[in-house]
Amino acid sequence: MLKKLLNLITLISIYLVWIFPANSADSDVELIKQNWPFSGIFGRFDKASLQRGFKVYREVCAACHGIRHISYRDLKGIGYTKDEIKIIASEYEVIDGPDDEGEMFFREGKESDKFVEPYENANLARLANNGAYPPDLSLIVKARAGGVDYLYSLLNGYKEFPDDFEASEGMYFNEFYPGNQIAMPSPIMDDIVEFDDGTEATQSQIARDISSFLAWTAEPELEERKSLGVKTIFFLVLITIMLLGVKRKVWKDLE
């Protein structure tokens, strides 16, 4: 009885694994897989890494990419205190209004504001970037097949154009980007950022930290989700085992 059910679940799992190819990256190149502290059932974010990644975002990425779904108060999740958040927010200028004269005006950011975007609208963004729109990074890790590994690989995947490649103007070669031509030049290199905690800022370290930060912006609920998951499944397994006992007891009466 249970065997049939298990067989079916196995079959369904095989089915699901079969669909999975539709979700992986098109490229034939295998992604550079990393061990991330937040992967796995007991995964947790490394807050120090997230804070370094945030610095990378502010100093390198924020010139072109927004993270409009994050509010400054969310930075609590990467370990900043209320006061630190207040200071960070106040470093940004937010458009507010209209005032009593009907004009829009600038004011200092508050913790309740969302992160200010680098461009007022998508068209301005394209204008400043050769027609390409630098996507918002809040969800980028969930919005790309391969997730955080894809992001890390991408940042480390810049190479010279191969001789036989027909390169378009203004594009750059990347091993992992679908089609291999990307409009963004390699954004990071050794020491482009200096880390406050003294960690050596090699390109791969920077890539690791910014990827972790963006994994957090995409899934800030990750730690709560996994810890609640462990508790819930433990509880459900316990109850199911007890139910198995109850079922057997009830059915024992029958021939």
Place this chain on the structure above:
Amino acid sequence: MDNIEKSEIKGVLGWIDRRLPIFTFINHNLRDYPTPKNLNYFWNFGSLAGITLVIMIVTGILLAMQYTANTDLAFDSVERIMRDVNNGWLLRYIHMNGASMFFIIVYIHIFRGLYYGSYKSPREILWMLGVVILLLMMATAFMGYVLPWGQMSFWGATVITNLFSAFPVIGDYIVTFLWGGFSVDNPTLNRFFVLHYLLPFVIVGVVFLHLVALHQFGSNNPTGIDVKSEGDTIPFHPYYTVKDYLGLGFFLIFYAILVFFAPNFLGHPDNYIPANPLQTPPHIVPEWYFLPFYAILRAVPDKLMGVLLMFAAVSILFFLPWLDRHKIRSASFRPFYKQFFWLFFIDCIILGWCGAMPAEGIYVLIARIASGYYFLFFLIIMPFLSKFEKISNLPSSISAAVLSEKFEKDSD
């Protein structure tokens, strides 16, 4: 009308029951109800489907309190739910994965029916009501997926609604009418939200009818042999209530693993990109539960025929009780039918896989062969077997079958 004896329940409950017989109803249908004693775990999936429906409605209503159905605001409202609403991420992931669970459950439930001949007389209407529920589920799920207004939401909606233009003469009018405009846009989103909220309650109504039809003759059983005496049955409570709870436990574990540890496994990353009418994703794929039908749609080179065949693939289920008229219900006693059935099952998986692949190269050939077998199974094989499959000796009753099984087990 009916001269039912006055309820003998005492006290307040009895007072209520004599005026509105809820307790008698519950007793008769859920407690004392005689059920075949040999049901296996494949009979759990009906109650699991009902529970999943309730979960979807509850989480859906709570989500609807926070969602905004406007093209400028929809995507952001979903992100607000994920980030700012207390336990919003949990609510969203339960609802999102619940849709997948609902289809897994219902597909297994349908395959159970196919294997054990549950669609045969006198349960034809029970079966057809089930197909209606499947169709309503598909419509509901399709519209629900549009609501977050991601790239797949928008482009999936565009592709599927465009299909209706295949109909000659009136096709374009139908599509414009569906859209409420000249492309998938705000009017479309708004009406999809309303209908997505409405249809589940229609499903509840049809489920009620489905259960009434079920209780006309009671459940089928793995032998396919009718209940002949009381000895063939056991009361629903406590035997099947407790077994259903156990099944629920396993279901919830599987569901929880998805929700908490792989919430986006069955989804598509492109739906985390806000809808952009000016940029088509490289591969437009529907959710996994539509993949077999998507494969059939694309297998046919002609647009209209593809649409008709896709609808036919679901509609053909309505005619099952008349396509298969073999006297024996259960595949347990039909060795030929059994083989073709398992081939059909694998065929559905292959079709699903094809649906996920780009419609080029070898996938086209495989999809065509698989679609061919799909219809062959229903239109040719079933009627053929109805006439020519030998009727082997059946056990005389359910009890006899159960006893002889026990005898075999014990003597091993």
Place this chain on the structure above:
Amino acid sequence: MKKEENIDETTESPIDGEKRDFLFFTTAGLAVAGGVATAISLINTMNPAKDVLALSTTEVDLSPLEEGQNLTVMWRGKPIFIRHRTKEEINDANIVDVERLKHKASDESRVKNPKWLVVIGVCTHLGCVPLGQKIGDSKGDYGGWFCPCHGSHYDTSGRIRKGPAPLNLEIPPYKFVSDDIIKIG
């Protein structure tokens, strides 16, 4: 062995019966507990979300407000009237005999710094927004605010003096985080 035990169902010992009930009740109890926990999590989604809570406090810089001027800010969806009171207004508020008020409250009890009056600008009668903040608005017979809906008059301490309103204008929770900045909520 199985075949022999099939008929007689009453041979369970009392201990077995107890064990069986214990298992049933424990399982049922756990299941109910799980159900309740789930229900609470789900219903909690209806409570104020983080973005709403983030806007539940507002800081206001009072320094640009000159004596005699008013400022209106929104807080939790309601208008807050802030008045930089003149010496006369403070005096008027203080000389009132508290005992004769409809809603007895001294001015002292309603302000933290008498220079600043902070009240919720919602009439305690039926919820209209009283006039008195803008230049040219009627301030009523007591120099405070006047509600045009049903004619309630509030004084320079925001207390009800005439008209149908039962209570004084409500004081929101606030505190001075510095000499010039208050945090409401």
